[in-house]
Every structure is written in structure tokens, then in C-alpha cells.
Amino acid sequence: MIEDLIIDWRRFESNESIGHAVRTADDVAVDWSDGRRSVFNRFWLRDNCPCARCVLPLTREQVFEIIDAPDELTPSDVHCDDAGRLDVVWSDGHHSRYLPGWLRAHATDATSRAERRAQHPRSIIWGAEHADRLQTFDHDALMTDDVALLAWLESLRDTGMTLVRGVPDQAEALLGPAHRISHIRETNFGRVFDVRSKPSPDSAAYTSVNLPPHTDLPTRELQPGLQFLHCLVNDATGGESIFVDGFAIADAMRRERPACFATITTVPIAFWNRDDRTDYRWSAPVIALDAHGDVSEVRFANFLRGPIEAEEGEMPAIYDALRLFQAMTREARFRIERRLAPGDMWVFDNRRVMHARREFDPQSGARHLQGTYVDRDEMMSRIRVLTRQVA
Amino acid sequence: MIEDLIIDWRRFESNESIGHAVRTADDVAVDWSDGRRSVFNRFWLRDNCPCARCVLPLTREQVFEIIDAPDELTPSDVHCDDAGRLDVVWSDGHHSRYLPGWLRAHATDATSRAERRAQHPRSIIWGAEHADRLQTFDHDALMTDDVALLAWLESLRDTGMTLVRGVPDQAEALLGPAHRISHIRETNFGRVFDVRSKPSPDSAAYTSVNLPPHTDLPTRELQPGLQFLHCLVNDATGGESIFVDGFAIADAMRRERPACFATITTVPIAFWNRDDRTDYRWSAPVIALDAHGDVSEVRFANFLRGPIEAEEGEMPAIYDALRLFQAMTREARFRIERRLAPGDMWVFDNRRVMHARREFDPQSGARHLQGTYVDRDEMMSRIRVLTRQVA
Numbered sequence: 001m002i003e004d005l006i007i008d009w010r011r012f013e014s015n016e017s018i019g020h021a022v023r024t025a026d027d028v029a030v031d032w033s034d035g036r037r038s039v040f041n042r043f044w045l046r047d048n049c050p051c052a053r054c055v056l057p058l059t060r061e062q063v064f065e066i067i068d069a070p071d072e073l074t075p076s077d078v079h080c081d082d083a084g085r086l087d088v089v090w091s092d093g094h095h096s097r098y099l100p101g102w103l104r105a106h107a108t109d110a111t112s113r114a115e116r117r118a119q120h121p122r123s124i125i126w127g128a129e130h131a132d133r134l135q136t137f138d139h140d141a142l143m144t145d146d147v148a149l150l151a152w153l154e155s156l157r158d159t160g161m162t163l164v165r166g167v168p169d170q171a172e173a174l175l176g177p178a179h180r181i182s183h184i185r186e187t188n189f190g191r192v193f194d195v196r197s198k199p200s201p202d203s204a205a206y207t208s209v210n211l212p213p214h215t216d217l218p219t220r221e222l223q224p225g226l227q228f229l230h231c232l233v234n235d236a237t238g239g240e241s242i243f244v245d246g247f248a249i250a251d252a253m254r255r256e257r258p259a260c261f262a263t264i265t266t267v268p269i270a271f272w273n274r275d276d277r278t279d280y281r282w283s284a285p286v287i288a289l290d291a292h293g294d295v296s297e298v299r300f301a302n303f304l305r306g307p308i309e310a311e312e313g314e315m316p317a318i319y320d321a322l323r324l325f326q327a328m329t330r331e332a333r334f335r336i337e338r339r340l341a342p343g344d345m346w347v348f349d350n351r352r353v354m355h356a357r358r359e360f361d362p363q364s365g366a367r368h369l370q371g372t373y374v375d376r377d378e379m380m381s382r383i384r385v386l387t388r389q390v391a
Numbered sequence: 392m393i394e395d396l397i398i399d400w401r402r403f404e405s406n407e408s409i410g411h412a413v414r415t416a417d418d419v420a421v422d423w424s425d426g427r428r429s430v431f432n433r434f435w436l437r438d439n440c441p442c443a444r445c446v447l448p449l450t451r452e453q454v455f456e457i458i459d460a461p462d463e464l465t466p467s468d469v470h471c472d473d474a475g476r477l478d479v480v481w482s483d484g485h486h487s488r489y490l491p492g493w494l495r496a497h498a499t500d501a502t503s504r505a506e507r508r509a510q511h512p513r514s515i516i517w518g519a520e521h522a523d524r525l526q527t528f529d530h531d532a533l534m535t536d537d538v539a540l541l542a543w544l545e546s547l548r549d550t551g552m553t554l555v556r557g558v559p560d561q562a563e564a565l566l567g568p569a570h571r572i573s574h575i576r577e578t579n580f581g582r583v584f585d586v587r588s589k590p591s592p593d594s595a596a597y598t599s600v601n602l603p604p605h606t607d608l609p610t611r612e613l614q615p616g617l618q619f620l621h622c623l624v625n626d627a628t629g630g631e632s633i634f635v636d637g638f639a640i641a642d643a644m645r646r647e648r649p650a651c652f653a654t655i656t657t658v659p660i661a662f663w664n665r666d667d668r669t670d671y672r673w674s675a676p677v678i679a680l681d682a683h684g685d686v687s688e689v690r691f692a693n694f695l696r697g698p699i700e701a702e703e704g705e706m707p708a709i710y711d712a713l714r715l716f717q718a719m720t721r722e723a724r725f726r727i728e729r730r731l732a733p734g735d736m737w738v739f740d741n742r743r744v745m746h747a748r749r750e751f752d753p754q755s756g757a758r759h760l761q762g763t764y765v766d767r768d769e770m771m772s773r774i775r776v777l778t779r780q781v782a
Binding site: 039041043044047049056058059060061062063065066106109110113116145182183184185186187188199202203209212219220221222274277280281282291302303304307308310311312313316319322323326327330360375376377380381384385388 | 432438439450451453458574576612613665694696701706707717721752767770771
């Protein structure tokens with residue numbers, strides 16, 4: 001059966017078929033029906049053999065280890081079989097067959113790689129004008145309908161910022177939508193944390209003071225990915241929420257002040273969070289870039305910074321960059337300000353969107369939010385599975 | 392009170408005192424009693440002002456934001472006060488006082504920085520000879536005695552590999568020692584996972600086949616830090632545990648095959664884990680280096696690898712490095728092999744130490760392990776707090 005050969009839960013449909021397949025030196029070249037040529041490295045191809053001896057049928061996990069191929073491995077017979085598959089007999093006698101759809105989807109020629117890269121979802125950055133266009137989602141719909149769930153998660157992935165309406169007015173109601181994604185990311189503040197002023201606060205979050213724009217837990221190697229903030233009561237004067245897209249700041253800084261951008265993406269800044277039972281510390285650049293040079297993360301909380309560890313001579317450039325970053329978090333062009341009402345829940349990418357809170361007057365009325373975290377890995381996994389099923 | 396000025400839970404004792412403090416251009420220079428000179432950047436020094444207006448006394452978190460210092464800030468008066476503190480009056484009138492112990496502990500001159508760097512704990516790498524010297528710890532001692540707990544955690548931090556003896560023969564007994572550190576790192580396999588062969592496995596771990604050396608969950612952006620494996624029953628034939636120090640392999644590869652080391656520390660390798668409900672993927676180099684060029688992480692599970700995404704021309708070098716890495720995980724010089732007995736629990740750094748399991752015969756007897764994870768951040772936090780209290 002052709003499908004037995006697929007070591008994946010996806011189907012690999014392709015409009016293109018294999019026109020011709022040949023050995024080229026030690027490797028294999030495939031000429032596709034649309035004229036594209038893909039050359040496959042011999043070890044890469046052998047490594048990806050989907051046969052039942054190389055892949056455990058029960059779990060679809062690879063049992064063959066490429067170190068067990070001989071150094072001098074070569075393809076000895078290469079052709080396109082009657083079912084349209086690439087058929088390779090290796091110099092050690094092993095026999096591999098590759099579905100054309102799978103092969104096209106993973107081809108390592110430059111055109112195929114550029115095509116895949118272009119399909120990666122891209123972040124949609126936003127600023128103050130976004131306040132009127134903020135995407136809202138209905139609690140009951142995303143709890144029961146996978147299409148609504150997927151739409152919400154794709155918006156979260158791409159814009160980093162969503163509002164869910166109609167969340168039940170109950171403690172821990174935020175766990176419903178969170179568990180539609182996956183399990184909770186627990187922290188020392190618990191699985192669910194209560195944001196209100198406390199008599200013996202272990203964090204500025206648990207006081208009534210102004211909190212400048214920040215990400216939560218920059219003190220951890222991996223900051224929590226998604227943050228959920230559910231409003232149960234908001235009768236106090238003040239306490240408005242402010243959100244800033246850190247990716248928009250990064251984008252503007254890269255264009256407007258490239259020297260500061262170079263500093264802020266490379267110099268590690270220390271973040272510390274200490275109380276009588278814990279002592280967390282991590283150092284990393286405020287803006288992180290991925291292997292493609294794209295902005296992948298923002299990490300910042302002024303109230304959790306430790307002393308900067310750098311050479312004396314580097315300090316002027318570091319403080320230029322840091323002060324510019326802080327100044328940009330205050331610029332009106334990047335900020336949206338909203339007041340949460342009971343039943344509302346912000347869900348946002350904590351590694352991208354900084355949140356702030358205006359000072360509130362705890363004597364003027366009650367204010368109670370509940371929060372929790374879910375990691376980005378879980379969001380991406382859920383999107384992939386929903387896309388299998390829904391699309 | 393001098394202690395009110397400390398924005399930390401530590402005491403900063405110092406044998407050195409401030410001999411002399413002066414303005415140097417815009418910055419501040421301190422000459423210490425042992426002759427060392429530390430120059431402090433003006434913004435760095437202002438940023439670290441510990442006064443009650445700059446630091447929230449309740450949480451010891453910084454409320455002052457350095458962007459609020461004027462661009463032209465300079466120290467206008469600098470001296471050592473009668474209590475031995477550095478006393479700075481700034482050009483905008485703000486007044487800061489710094490304890491000499493704190494200042495010395497965070498000084499950014501080259502000598503002080505090198506001194507701090509030398510005090511960082513260093514990994515102790517090990518190979519086959521370690522089998523006889525494996526550190527064992529007593530369950531009851533580390534449950535009740537903070538000195539024993541600290542000794543265990545320091546061994547885990549430095550060698551990555553410990554054996555705990557005398558763990559009660561009960562399900563979830565492994566949570567006792569885990570909670571002595573902190574909360575659990577939950578995954579899609581649950582908070583506690585059972586390792587035995589299952590009729591419908593979603594991972595090769597839940598079969599009886601040979602599992603080559605691997606780290607758990609390389610498919611996640613942050614691999615779980617500490618892995619706990621508690622043996623409840625081990626009556627089956629086979630199933631011996633093998634451990635390999637990935638940092639030792641990295642160290643040997645760097646010396647013996649530098650070109651392969653350069654490849655394996657830079658080329659991202661894809662790891663995938665899919666079942667009918669989840670689809671996790673992450674790509675990262677098999678060996679990660681920190682900002683100092685030291686090895687900080689190993690990430691590898693052959694059975695979870697996805698197709699390598701790289702240019703055709705890079706493939707030969709990538710497969711050279713990958714095949715060498717796999718070959719080294721099989722070398723006797725790096726491997727220790729042990730059989731777990733009921734009551735034994737391995738606790739090891741899953742981002743460093745690869746574990747393997749020999750095939751076992753599920754017909755020959757029962758085999759049941761329980762596992763859980765705790766992140767490295769939690770171990771480091773616990774060590775810091777215990778060091779405050781115990782030392």
C-alpha cells in the first residue's frame with residue numbers, strides 16, 4: 001500500500017509527478033513534470049527511507065540509524081516505478097521507494113526550499129491603529145467548534161494579540177480555552193495566578209502601582225508563550241491595560257536606528273526575580289533573532305532587570321539602545337489602551353506583546369484578574385493537528 | 392539602615408573598602424583598598440541606585456526607569472561617606488548611595504568580571520570510568536536535610552548524572568524529591584509518565600525495542616531539564632540502561648574533529664513527534680554553545696528526527712558530522728551501563744546526558760519505571776536559595 005510508506009500523519013498530494021530519475025555521481029536527480037530538477041544527497045535519501053524495516057510501523061518513528069549505512073553507500077539502480085514512485089536500490093542491497101508527493105514536499109533544491117520558506121506564516125505587526133481592529137473571538141464558539149478554535153489560534157500566531165469575549169464569570173474559567181490548546185505551563189506563581197493587590201506581594205504585579213510595558217517571566221530561560229488574562233471584577237478607578245507589539249518596535253528600530261538594533265539583539269541583559277523561596281535569573285538579548293534574522297522574541301521587564309554585565313567601554317552603546325527601547329515602548333504610535341470588563345479575556349503572545357497596567361486605586365473598588373500560561377509549542381502543535389483535520 | 396539599601400536577598404560582604412572615589416569625565420572611578428580601580432558608567436550607576444524611590448521596598452523591584460534620567464546626566468559630587476559607602480549626587484539632584492560590598496560584587500572592570508567568570512560552576516565531564524564513581528544520594532536524607540539536598544543538586548548541576556537510592560516502592564514516589572526542587576514540567580505525556588510496553592504506543596519508549604542514546608523531547612523549543620526515572624519493577628530480561636555524557640562527546644569532537652564540531656554546533660536539525668492528537672516540531676543544532684562558546688546543551692533522538700532542511704551542497708558535511716556524532720554515542724569510552732533495581736532512581740540532566748535502553752523481553756517479566764521532569768531554572772533557583780541559607 002502506498003500509504004504505508006508515509007511516515008507522517010499528513011497526506012502529501014502533489015500536482016507534479018516524477019518525469020525521470022537518474023544517478024548523478026553518488027546522488028540521485030529527479031526531473032519533475034514541471035521541469036524542476038531536485039538532486040537528493042545519497043545519505044539524505046537513505047536516511048529518509050520509509051520502509052517498514054527503517055520505520056517502526058506502530059509509532060511511525062525511525063529505527064534505522066544513518067551511521068549504519070556504509071561510508072561508500074551509492075544508489076546502484078534508480079528509476080520511477082509503475083506507481084509513480086522513486087525506486088532506489090542501494091549498493092548494500094537495501095531497497096527504498098519514495099512517494100512523489102512526499103519527495104516534492106521535502107526536496108532540498110533551492111527553488112523548493114524557497115517555496116517552503118515563502119509558505120511560513122509571517123507575523124503581522126501592529127500599532128496604535130490596531131485598537132479598532134483588534135480581533136475578538138467568542139468563548140462558546142471556540143470551546144465547541146474546531147474551525148473557530150483554529151481561526152483564533154492563527155490570529156494569535158500571526159498578530160500575537162486577541163480578545164476573547166463571553167468567558168464565564170467564574171474562577172478558573174480561563175482554563176477552558178487554555179485546555180482547548182493543551183496543558184498549562186506551571187510557574188512558581190502557580191498554574192493559575194490571581195492579579196489583585198496583596199498585603200505581602202512577591203511581585204509588583206500584586207500591588208496597585210503602575211507597571212510599565214513588560215513581558216512576564218523574562219527571568220526564565222524560556223519565557224511563557226501565551227498569556228491568558230481573564231477579568232473577573234474591574235470596579236477600581238484606574239488600572240487600564242496597555243499593549244505594545246514588541247515586534248513592531250523591533251521593526252521600527254531596525255529601520256530607524258540600526259546601530260541600536262544591532263546592540264539590543266546581541267548584548268545579554270540580566271533579569272532577576274527573587275523572594276524568600278526562589279531566585280530566578282536569566283540573561284539574554286532584549287530582542288532575539290531566529291536563524292533567518294527574523295525577530296522571534298522580545299524579553300523585557302524593567303522591574304526585573306539585574307545589573308548589566310558588560311565591559312566598561314560597551315556601556316554607552318548598551319544604554320543608548322536600552323534607553324531607546326524604553327522610549328519606544330512609551331511612543332503613542334505603538335500603544336493600544338483598553339479597559340477590561342468582566343467576561344473579557346486577553347490572550348496574547350507573552351514573548352512578543354508587552355503589557356502594562358496603569359496605577360489603580362484599591363480603595364475605589366475591587367479589581368481581580370486571573371492569569372495562566374500555555375507555551376508556543378502547544379499552540380503550534382494544536383494548529384498543525386487542526387489543519388490536518390479542518391482544512 | 393545600610394541593609395535597606397540592598398536590592399537583593401543576599402548579603403554582600405567584602406574584605407575590600409573604597410579608598411577613594413572620583414569623577415572621571417562623565418563617569419565615576421573607585422579606587423579600592425587593594426589597589427584595584429573600577430570605573431562605573433554614569434547610566435549604569437544611576438540605573439542601579441538602591442534608594443527607596445528607585446526600588447519598591449516591598450518587593451525589592453526597580454521602579455525607576457533609566458529612560459527618565461536626562462541625556463546629559465553627570466555625577467556632580469562623588470565621595471566616600473563616613474559609613475564607607477560610595478555617595479553620588481547627580482546633576483539632576485538625585486542622591487545615590489552604594490554599599491561597598493555590593494559595588495565590588497558587581498564592578499564592571501575587567502579584573503572583577505574575570506574574577507566572577509572564574510567563579511561560575513564548571514561542568515565535570517565523564518566517560519566509562521565514571522561507572523564506579525557515580526554519586527549516589529539517599530532519598531530520606533535529601534527529603535529532610537537541606538545540606539543533603541544542596542549536595543545532590545550541586546552534583547546534578549556539575550556532573551548531570553546522579554542515582555538516588557531508597558525511593559519508596561510506590562507510584563508517584565518520585566514526586567517527593569522533585570517537589571523538594573520545585574514544580575513539575577508537564578508535557579503531553581502527563582506530569583508523571585509510565586515507562587512500560589503498551590499495546591498502542593505513541594512513542595518508541597512505550598515499546599520493548601532497543602532505544603539508542605537520546606535526550607527526551609528534542610521536539611520542544613526547551614527540552615525538559617532534569618529527568619527523573621524511578622524503577623518500580625524490573626523483572627524482565629534485558630532493558631539495561633545506558634548513559635552517555637553528551638558534553639564529553641562534544642568536548643572530544645571539538646578536539647578531535649573540529650570541522651564536524653563546527654557543523655554540529657551550527658546546522659539546525661529537525662525533530663518531530665506526531666500522533667493523532669499532537670504534532671510537535673523544533674529545529675536546532677545537536678550541540679548548542681552559550682555566549683562564551685561553552686557547550687550548554689545536547690539535543691538528539693534519532694527516532695524523532697525529521698528530514699534535514701539544508702542546501703544540497705551542505706549535505707555531505709552535515710552527514711559527516713551527524714554520522715560521527717552517532718558513532719561517538721556508541722563508543723565504549725563514553726558509555727556507562729547499569730541495571731536499575733526497585734527503589735533506585737536516576738536523576739540526570741536531560742539536556743546533557745543521553746540515555747538508552749537495551750531491548751527487553753516483555754514475556755520474561757514485568758518492567759515498570761515512572762518518570763517526570765523539572766526544568767533547569769528550578770534547579771538553579773533552589774541551589775541559589777539553599778546557598779543563601781545553608782552556606
